[in-house]
Amino acid sequence: MNKILHSYKTPLGHSVQIAKKTYGPVSCKPKTRLAIISGLHGDELEGIALCGRLVSYLSKLEVENPEAILGQIEIYPTANPQSLGSSQRLWPMGDLDMNRQFAGNGKSLLSDISQRILADIIQNSDIAIDIHAGNLFLKELPQVRIIDGYDKKLIPLAFQCNVDLIWVHPMADFFKLTLGFNLNKAKVRAIVIEAGVGARLDKEIGDQLFFGMVRLMRSIGALDCEKPDVKKKEPILVNPDEVIMATSKSSGFFIPEIKLGEWIEKGNPIGNIICPNNGNILEEIKANSAGLAFTLREYPMTYEGSVVARIAKKEKLI
Amino acid sequence: MIEKTLTIQGPCGEAGSLQFSTWEGKERYDSISIVTGLQGSEVNGAYVALKLANFFSDIEAGNTKNYRLLGKVQIIPVVNFLAFEEGKRNWAFDELDLNFAFPGNPNGEVSEKICQEILKITMDATYAVVLESANACYLDFPHVNIWSSDRKLKKAANSLQLGAVRICEESPQFQTQLVRFWMDREIYALNVSFGKLNSLNLPFCKSVIEGLISMTIHLGILESFKEPKKKTETPFFSSGDQTGVLANESGFFVPEIGVGEFIEKGQVIGRIFEVQTGKIIEEALAPESGLLLKIRDYPTVYQNEVLAEILMPKKGLSFWPFKSQNF
Numbered sequence: 001m002n003k004i005l006h007s008y009k010t011p012l013g014h015s016v017q018i019a020k021k022t023y024g025p026v027s028c029k030p031k032t033r034l035a036i037i038s039g040l041h042g043d044e045l046e047g048i049a050l051c052g053r054l055v056s057y058l059s060k061l062e063v064e065n066p067e068a069i070l071g072q073i074e075i076y077p078t079a080n081p082q083s084l085g086s087s088q089r090l091w092p093m094g095d096l097d098m099n100r101q102f103a104g105n106g107k108s109l110l111s112d113i114s115q116r117i118l119a120d121i122i123q124n125s126d127i128a129i130d131i132h133a134g135n136l137f138l139k140e141l142p143q144v145r146i147i148d149g150y151d152k153k154l155i156p157l158a159f160q161c162n163v164d165l166i167w168v169h170p171m172a173d174f175f176k177l178t179l180g181f182n183l184n185k186a187k188v189r190a191i192v193i194e195a196g197v198g199a200r201l202d203k204e205i206g207d208q209l210f211f212g213m214v215r216l217m218r219s220i221g222a223l224d225c226e227k228p229d230v231k232k233k234e235p236i237l238v239n240p241d242e243v244i245m246a247t248s249k250s251s252g253f254f255i256p257e258i259k260l261g262e263w264i265e266k267g268n269p270i271g272n273i274i275c276p277n278n279g280n281i282l283e284e285i286k287a288n289s290a291g292l293a294f295t296l297r298e299y300p301m302t303y304e305g306s307v308v309a310r311i312a313k314k315e316k317l318i
Numbered sequence: 319m320i321e322k323t324l325t326i327q328g329p330c331g332e333a334g335s336l337q338f339s340t341w342e343g344k345e346r347y348d349s350i351s352i353v354t355g356l357q358g359s360e361v362n363g364a365y366v367a368l369k370l371a372n373f374f375s376d377i378e379a380g381n382t383k384n385y386r387l388l389g390k391v392q393i394i395p396v397v398n399f400l401a402f403e404e405g406k407r408n409w410a411f412d413e414l415d416l417n418f419a420f421p422g423n424p425n426g427e428v429s430e431k432i433c434q435e436i437l438k439i440t441m442d443a444t445y446a447v448v449l450e451s452a453n454a455c456y457l458d459f460p461h462v463n464i465w466s467s468d469r470k471l472k473k474a475a476n477s478l479q480l481g482a483v484r485i486c487e488e489s490p491q492f493q494t495q496l497v498r499f500w501m502d503r504e505i506y507a508l509n510v511s512f513g514k515l516n517s518l519n520l521p522f523c524k525s526v527i528e529g530l531i532s533m534t535i536h537l538g539i540l541e542s543f544k545e546p547k548k549k550t551e552t553p554f555f556s557s558g559d560q561t562g563v564l565a566n567e568s569g570f571f572v573p574e575i576g577v578g579e580f581i582e583k584g585q586v587i588g589r590i591f592e593v594q595t596g597k598i599i600e601e602a603l604a605p606e607s608g609l610l611l612k613i614r615d616y617p618t619v620y621q622n623e624v625l626a627e628i629l630m631p632k633k634g635l636s637f638w639p640f641k642s643q644n645f
């Protein structure tokens with residue numbers, strides 16, 4: 001079932017709709033209620049593509065094997081169509097970040113849309129997945145991010161998502177403005193997935209997350225379908241003090257020496273900063289800890305202090 | 319004295335640096351930091367800063383006999399210097415709104431470094447003022463925002479002699495902002511909002527310049543030998559005394575009145591036209607009588623966007639120092 005959550009007109013009279021797709025059991029009460037949302041930032045395409053794929057999969061299942069759907073599954077593929085249309089992270093009119101509007105008062109179009117989405121998920125779901133990509137600079141290995149303090153109730157869900165890593169990170173003030181925080185505050189178990197890089201799609205990441213979402217739906221009793229025929233990733237659990245940031249001390253172009261997702265030893269080269277004018281190496285950036293490189297700079301230009309990689313200080317699982 | 323603090327190296331050399339000026343009297347009095355340009359297109363703040371810099375330099379050089387500097391004045395005219403040079407609100411490289419990046423991080427990205435540096439160089443201030451404008455879609459009548467009912471702070475806010483003082487509640491958004499971190503450091507912190515980004519409003523700038531000079535005199539940082547101006551009473555409003563007017567339709571908004579006017583309940587604030595036909599599709603009316611603090615100043619409007627904000631006088635409205643008066 002397609003439901004229009006909110007509809008508004010542009011100044012030239014075009015209609016813009018924020019829609020969700022709902023799937024549920026045919027003859028019984030839903031065993032569980034799940035929401036999957038993406039596109040809060042208009043240039044984070046990985047989640048939007050994933051939601052589209054899930055809609056296609058569930059629509060087919062609804063026709064061919066409706067008994068397999070045991071839970072209520074609600075998919076919000078494009079929470080911010082205005083930004084998607086402009087291919088921008090921010091809401092174009094006023095450069096507002098939608099994921100900073102969830103503690104607002106609803107007194108602007110974007111704040112109103114955000115409050116409606118938040119209220120709808122709180123009313124209709126027990127579990128929510130908010131999917132993001134990295135920004136334009138940093139590519140992220142598929143990962144779940146959990147605010148320290150919410151880890152106990154969220155980690156079991158995160159383990160089902162077929163991600164490479166679960167990062168329990170410290171609380172910061174701005175999280176209070178986000179969808180994920182406000183859902184958890186309202187007792188909806190919400191996890192935030194980060195995967196890929198802004199404005200790009202990666203087929204491998206798309207596949208990995210798709211199987212992760214199907215696996216999650218099975219594990220919470222929302223779906224009774226065949227297990228995906230792929231080996232599940234065993235994510236590593238990373239605590240706040242186990243993430244090492246590698247940053248540049250120079251401005252220039254970052255040329256990586258490693259690949260995203262590579263296990264590296266302490267002292268291994270991560271990459272070089274080169275001078276764009278003469279090609280000289282300005283800085284060799286080395287790993288100051290062994291571990292998994294789960295974030296890697298995709299956009300070459302750096303300033304002093306730019307993050308080039310994040311390393312999870314962990315032993316490689318055999 | 320102009321000082322360069324944080325310098326940012328770009329890929330092709332120096333990209334820019336954070337600069338500030340300080341004027342210090344010979345006595346040991348309070349100090350004030352005036353900070354503006356958190357947004358690169360904060361041209362009103364930059365104008366106020368440059369005029370004040372000129373004013374205090376003249377006093378320091380002995381070019382005027384009307385004033386004597388007793389305390390310390392620090393002015394940071396452009397915080398987001400990289401965005402300022404691009405003529406943009408946020409620095410195009412990271413598009414970060416600096417007011418969401420406090421307290422910053424000395425080892426972090428450029429924007430985090432800038433925020434941390436601002437806190438570092440203003441940490442000795444007794445009073446601190448951040449000058450801001452409404453975003454490019456709105457126009458703000460000059461007013462003061464404070465987040466505490468402290469008597470000394472209210473007196474300072476009143477001394478600015480602007481159109482209104484709002485005593486605001488600490489929203490979640492406030493938690494990341496510069497004023498909050500000043501307050502954490504026990505600095506008397508105020509926000510002055512006036513005009514709009516991208517557009518210089520000289521009459522509003524003049525009010526703010528005069529207000530800041532009046533405030534430095536009130537705080538004893540500056541001594542004036544001129545005949546004192548008669549002080550007006552500034553109305554104080556709490557967060558419950560404000561109402562917003564929202565657009566019911568999307569279209570092209572044309573305001574009928576200007577900020578700073580007192581409007582009556584039911585008065586037309588503006589009209590929304592259908593672009594293709596010129597037909598009026600909505601007449602926005604004032605839901606309450608009061609002072610028009612903010613108005614939409616960019617015609618393209620979406621449904622449910624704010625068209626105007628009105629500060630409503632309560633019966634027995636508080637004027638400093640707590641006299642009662644009705645409009």
